[in-house]
Amino acid sequence: MGSAWSGVSTETKSQIVPPIEKVTADSTDPRYRRLIHLLRLNHHEHAIYYHGLKYHNHLAYILVSAYMFGASVDQLNDIYDKESKELEQWTDSPEEIDPDNWRAHFGAKEYQRAYLHFFEDETIRTNATVWSFLTDRCVPKDGPSYRDNQLLHGLVEGVGHPLIHLGYALEIEDKGLAMEALTMAATSYQNVHEFVDNPSPPQTFLRITDMREIFTRIYDDDTFDAICERYGCGHPDRVLEEAPPYMLFDSYEIQKETMSTTFQTQVEAATLMFIASHKENNPQYDFFLAHAVTAAHALRIVLPQLSFQQAWHVLRSHMVLSTMLYISQCRPNIKDDLVRNIDTTGKDWDYIRKQALEGEHRYDSHYVKVLRSFYEFEKLYGKGESDSDPKYDLYLKAAVKFADTFKGWTGFGTSNEPSLDTKMSNGSN
Structure with missing residues (x-):
């Protein structure tokens, strides 16, 4: 990057993730x-x-x-x-x-x-x-x-x-x-x-370094039931107005030395929240939760352009966004096995490309960009070290599962019963 209109500040840029591969302008193509x-x-x-x-x-x-x-x-x-x-x-x-x-x-x-x-x-x-x-x-x-x-x-x-x-x-x-x-x-x-501006948020008795733990604590906190009871799903703009003001935001700790790990765990948490929060044997994909995934992909592009201090704030802003979306969609139960057990035999990223460009949902912008996000996450982080790792091959499994089972978006609050596996739904575990 470096066009006159896009050049970054002279502050030292973070090295949280490497810069993306530049798309070369080619007027002959x-x-x-x-x-x-x-x-x-x-x-x-x-x-x-x-x-x-x-x-x-x-x-x-x-x-x-x-x-x-x-x-x-x-x-x-x-x-x-x-x-x-x-x-x-x-x-x-x-x-x-x-x-x-x-x-x-x-x-x-x-x-x-x-x-x-x-x-x-x-x-x-x-x-x-x-x-x-x-x-x-x-x-x-x-x-x-x-x-x-x-x-x-x-x-x-x-x-x-x-x-x-x-x-x-x-x-x-x-x-x-x-x-x-x-x-x-x-x-x-x-x-x-x-919820992002303060460079030194108040210290709390909790010190949470993994966004997934925030989801777990909020899932277990019945204080948040009233939001879903009052508005149903699909109203993230209401969360900051209605929810307890702390929402564990201040307890989220990001250290400069571990920013790379922090971002990776946020990517993983957003992916699992989106792909593995539906009811057993009933895959449903929430329109709003998809934005936590595609925002993480955008963050992967933007982070190398920021200083460490700027990156600290923007990482927190993605945490706030993801938490808002999680609460607004009635705090679904995230079950890793729903993606861990996906069989990808015979299905690779060429298969995903074909689904994105030729499949039934090729004109659905959110469908295509979610698949692209998963692809970019694997390019960045790889498959993992061994199939004994619960997150091994996470992004290809997520892409295959989504491509094969997507039937349309849910999460708009048009039904009294949440489509995902929440404590308010009959299919809760």
Whole structure:
């Protein structure tokens, strides 16, 4: 990475995970030309939010994921034609955004077009970068300075979409996607950052270094029953308003020396929460829990661009996001054997690519990008050392299980009974 618009700060970058393999721009490659053309077409034609500002435009995610899986020009065209049908055109914002008021409308999605114009204009006018806005280096002349990295700490707002978008932008070095990511960060900004900002959170009697332990403790804590009873599944935005304010956030301990291990355990925990929390013999996959997985994939791309201090905060933000999602989906029982016992005989990553590009759900953006996330996790961490390891071959098993048994998304709160294996469901163990 290192384009004028994407260059990182001069602070020492973390070495938590190695940088991703750079996607080489190749104007002679028809697949690459088509990808960039379709991304630009989407950028100019379709709003980031649609259907009453409730839904996110996911077209870029499936296009890039399919491209990375080897999609042909025709397949990319088909994806665009299919997925763009429900998107909406841009509409004007109530007013323009400028350097003096650019923080005034944080969290207001109706300003999406104005924020996009602002970020695009400022990167040209002032040579500002993505990181200038994320880390508070862009302030009006003689204006107040900011030191809490507002947007960086809020990347997981909006169920992680700003972080996910930024990951794709950096992976293929696309400025349009980066400006969209900043727009998402600004217009999604709410209150998650409040649980991430403090570099020295209050000490608690607990010291938890594994996100999975947080899930276990929350699962055993009946205090959280009221959230599911009141709202059902599918309302992560309610969690921070309704749940006990501590939620074990302050007990999560991340040390600089063990950040690599911390991130790996977060990836594993997010994967298992998503793939192994359904009822026995009834595979169901939760739409919201999928975002903990795809946000972890985005985090894998973003982390090498951050300093250790910045990475500390963003790792915590992914923990907060994952915990919110876990609680909002009624705290399902995570059972490792549901993925550990998957037989992958005759099924490898070529099989997964075929399912992503040619299978029944090839036009489902979340389906394709979850499979891609699992693939990237194995590239990063490998299979493990031996089949006696309970997490051996975790990511291929997760991908095969998901590809073979996915029938549609659950978790939207349309039924009184949770679809996953929770204490409120009849299939609880």
